[in-house]
Amino acid sequence: MHHLHASAPPRRTTTLSLLLAAVLLVTGGLVLASTGRAAAADPLLSRGKPATASSQESSGLAAAKAFDGDGATRWASAEGSDPQWIRVDLGATAAVSRVRLTWEAAYAKAYRVEVSADGATWTTLATETAGNGGTDDLTALSGKGRYVRLTGTARGTSYGYSLYEFEVYGTPGDTTPPGTGAFTVVAAGDIAAQCTASSSSCAHPKTAAQAQRINPKFYLTMGDNQYDDARLSDFKNYYDKSWGAFKAKTRPVPGNHETYDPAGSLAGYKSYFGAIAYPQGKPYYSYDEGNWHFLALDSNSFDDAAQIKWLKDDLARTTKGCVAAYFHHPLYSSGGHGNDPVSKPVWQILYAAKADLILNGHDHHYERFAPQDPAGKATADGIVEIVGGMGGAEPYPIETVQPNSQKRISGTYGVLKLDLTDTTYTWQYVGTDGQVKDSGPTYTCH
Template sequence: MKKGRNAASLLTIALLSVACSSCLLNVPLASRGNRAFRIQALNEKPIVLAIAGNVAGDPTDTWAFNGGNGRPEYSRQKATADIVGQINPDAVLLTGNAQYNDGAYDKYLLSYAPTWGRFQGITHPAIGAHDYDNDGYFRFFGAAAGSPDKTYYSFDLGAWHIVALNSICSKVGVGVGSEQERWLRQDLEANKGKPILAYWFNARFSSGPYGSDSTFQPLWQALFDYHAQLVVNGSDHIYERFAPQGPNGKADPKGIRQFTSGLGGATRYTLGKSVPNSEINFDQNFGVLKLTLSPDAYEWEFIAETGSTFTDKGRQSIEVTPPPLPTPSPSPTEIPSPSPTPSASPIVLAVAGDIAGDPTDWYFNRGEGRPGFFRQKATAEIVRSINPDAVLIPGDVQGWHGTYDSYLLSFDPTWGLFKSITHPAIGDHDYEGDGYFRYFGAAAGRPDKTYYSFDLGGWHLVSLNSIEEEVDVYNYSKQIRWLKKDLAANKGKPILAFWHRPRYCSGKYGNNVAYHDFWQVLYKYHAKLVISGHDHVYERFAPQDANGHADPNGARQFVSGLGGEMIYQFSTISPNSECRYNATFGVLKLTLFPKAYEWEFIPEAGGTFTDKGRQSFD
């Protein structure tokens, strides 16, 4: 079986991991639980995966790390992360060794998090040898890595069933009758009829320095018995594609095709003699394997870093037989059922502003924060527990000066894990440094037009700019004219608007009539919800109009400014304020239905306060 890396290869960096994203934008519904096989499986949309292992270089090896840019043979995690961004996958699979050399948490924050960590919300890791060396793997990936005592798991993506296994034999059994092998067979039995992809660290077959290893034949045998289509491994730092074969290495058109995708960025190994059934292999540049999974086929493409001319791409059709349909019980009288009224699935949002503390401050405390200050890590854990379809940030993403470096050290390792599903509204501090537009890119809008809108489910969402020193917020301004046109084009949809400075608030800054015109336009188009930040408190208002009069047909405002930076005190209680809180940090969870919305404020661990409710509308 594979052993740990030798001293020379300890310069290499660790593997990428994929966590299932619950993102409505590009992320399939793996995190919502496995879906039953459907006869309509051919209607499933293709799923795009980005896969690699041995990803992030050791930041303490200053020469090889080279400020995060690496060298031709070392620490190229930044370049391979750019490939993942280019692929724009539904999910990322890591085939082991995410962070070199020893998987320490501090190294994750400096190397893996600013690069591959951008895709944390959609990453599913398989554990590698170095992932056991320190506390970083389980601490960084959390529940996405499985529990330390059971690091194998499975999930569905589109029509496919995906299985992550543990090949580190010193930690878990891989033989016939082992707990993992029995679990694998039970899992495959429960998912008969679905195309199957399995991935783990140590390879059964390889032309790299570790070679083929029959230790993992029992895992292959179980997958072969259940007609799996694909296996992907990562221990050898090479790229290799095999013809379909059986567990004993005999070519078999009905067998499993294996890929080795171990060129995630840490270091490269040198290929040895090609083993039987190897169709192509490569060791000259780093790169990422792109897989596109359709119900009746899969396509592959190896994408090397900029400057390389090598590629490998192809397509393989598959046949999957659905399990038999259950025989329906006869009924004495057949009564036609009425056709159900089509309805959109509810959309779950996690919402908070004023999030990440200054990493140069004593209160930062190595990212853990202190009571009342810099608790971005704790609130990010709340977001993870909500498992949202999207994250809304009503301003002040990175505290104080908002430099790009502070984003990488404070926001990115925490809330940045949900970057691919995040929609920000610009706040005061977001104008102070270069971080906001550089970090969020197109998701933040253009610097000269920072307001935008989009649809989620049946709802229309609008992000506005309330920083009146930078953009006009009054009637007949360019922004208000755009808002009127946007809402007119989306008549009939329930509307949620979010921006930084609140129209109404009982906190430090109080009510602000400057945003009367925003509210007036939203009221005219029957908006349901408004969310702001700026005041570092939580507050819920009764529905009201633009002049602060209670109105059941008006918009309900929430102030959700307890994202983690610091806490403010309440001042004069504003009319129509129904609920207020400022004892601990927390996140607002909103669930949007076609004809209703639900809210729940979730405080950080240790907080006992909650506020929840439901509002229906016509």
């Protein structure tokens, strides 16, 4: 529900002086973590840049509205809930020197302004504890990063948080990635129904477009890439016209629908992807990126002794600090297919090797679980499982909520955006409208 617009509160400008940089400065409740040179002449870096938020009050009040340079449009969070956040991706590392916030009537009484190199680890630039709305002009900031985030921790009204403009100023830096091994991956399963963009109800062209906008290091698929029986002709007619646009950067695994090809199990899948899906001559393989080791497994053949032996040997050889596996059938799921015990022996092997993350499809919904062991017991040294089967196939309802399930979304198509560093991982579930539908915690690798 849209709230009624009260008259804007008195405008206030908070300016920080170099003279006070040596001491902890509090001005009207604003505490700065560090200060630097005056930034009046630094260019505006945030206008028109990609933005995400923890929530939005409606589709017309999306995060991007706070970065469009139009003082009449705004972002508004969901009402009545703390905390809420909004962030912008500057596109490259920059030295941030100034942030200017123009509040609507729904302002923050308390908030933090933060900067991050990788979108996972955040450094506080400024903290407000006694905000009264209007305009907050935070100058003499000092911090480097690609991402800038405002996190509201206490609302000033009974509504939510709402910004007409969120402006970030600073000095653009070099475009080389930070020295943390940070990278982004997009993942989805259960993708290409037999339809194309000519049908407005066809979802996989829309998830492909969102996946491409994120522009990750590479793409993962968690099986059932092509419906209904994954013939080569169907791959060419449907998958290739959407997710096929970034086939060269895709690292797929097969699902059960890939086994239905009348020409032979996985025949169309193998013909379409070729060496991309069979880099080691089998439908399972591994590779490294940064400090991460990835295992692409074929859960159609978890009873194959050769794959199990290969998995154990591969895990014994890796020296990477973080391990992720992805395959089609989830051991735990609250959807129509439910828990699939075929994956339990593989979970036991991965758990013994201190693996961190498992990605699955099969059930057509999004779900994330707290860290758990193969027996389903919540434990800090457990594996985080995510079901991401909303790549384009018809959604399945949530049926039986499983223990340790933390969030479930059905009926909203989207992709997983995984942000990985040398020591941590987190993710967002991004809908086809570009809005973040869920954000995972930031976990540290085992």
